[in-house]
Amino acid sequence: MHHDDFKFEPIPGLPEALPEGEHILWQGRPDSLRLAKEAWKMNWVLGYFALLTVWRIGVSSTTVPLSEAMLHGVPFLLAGALAALILFGLATAQSRSTVYTLTNKRVAMRIGAALTMTLNLPYVQIGNAGLKLTKNGMGTLAFELLGDTRLSYMMTWPHVRPWHFNPSQPAFRAIPDAARVAAVFADAAETRVAEPVVTRTSTAPDAIAAE
Incomplete structure (x- = not known):
């Protein structure tokens, strides 16, 4: 997953080398087309322009022959196609700048096409994670954070649960083979949380032997 804009990364998707004892279990990024459909609502936009096309043809057909009325709908079709192409381009830029990472100790997300x-x-x-799957195996894995940990929805969109x-809730959006990633x-989370935590405390000096 090398990208020229991120040559400064010692490991793709991570700002620094992993500490001793930590290793990568999985890395991936969103599927561009799926992200365009989910986050940017590309299908809804296409549907909107399709309705406009039908409406325009219907209105024109009352005054001109149907063959001519259908030509009146072409500009709306072209506008819809252009809008969908723009949305797909935005989703592709976001996907290419994103790297999701699972290690044996944490979830890491390098996100942001303009501001990384x-x-x-x-x-x-x-505290918990939720998985939403589609029929083709793609899906979104969202993470519920504990305590006072808060993230801005706007700053992390579209990498959040809608x-x-x-x-x-930060999320791995539109990832292929989502069930396996989950x-x-x-x-990894169960193993990490189950690890015993050893804390070191200061000890009192040895007791002075009784005289």
Whole structure:
């Protein structure tokens, strides 16, 4: 997943080298077409222009022959195609600038086509995850954060669960083979959270032997 704009990354998708004991389990990015349909509502836009086309043909057919009326609908079809092409281009730019990463210790998301940022979400800060699958196996994996951890919906869109504003839920959007990715996340999170935490405390000096 090399991209010339991110040569400064020691590891693609991560701002710094992984510390000792941490390793990558999975990396991926959104599917451009699926992202255009889900986040940018490309199908709705196409449907809107299709309705405009039918309406224009219907209105024109009352005054001119149907063959001529159909020509009156062509500009609307062309406008719809152009709008869809623009939305697909925006989704493609977002997809190419995005890298989702699962390690054995955290979820990482390098996002942003214009203003790039990296989110690091340790498994201990994630309370739950929800998976929404489509028939072709693509889907969205959203993460519910614990405690006071808050992320801006607008700053992280479209890499968030739709319509969940407060609190927002960061998400892997439109990823292929989403069920397998969710399984990798579940196994890694369960293993990480189950690890015992060893804390070091200061000890009192040895007791002075009784005289």
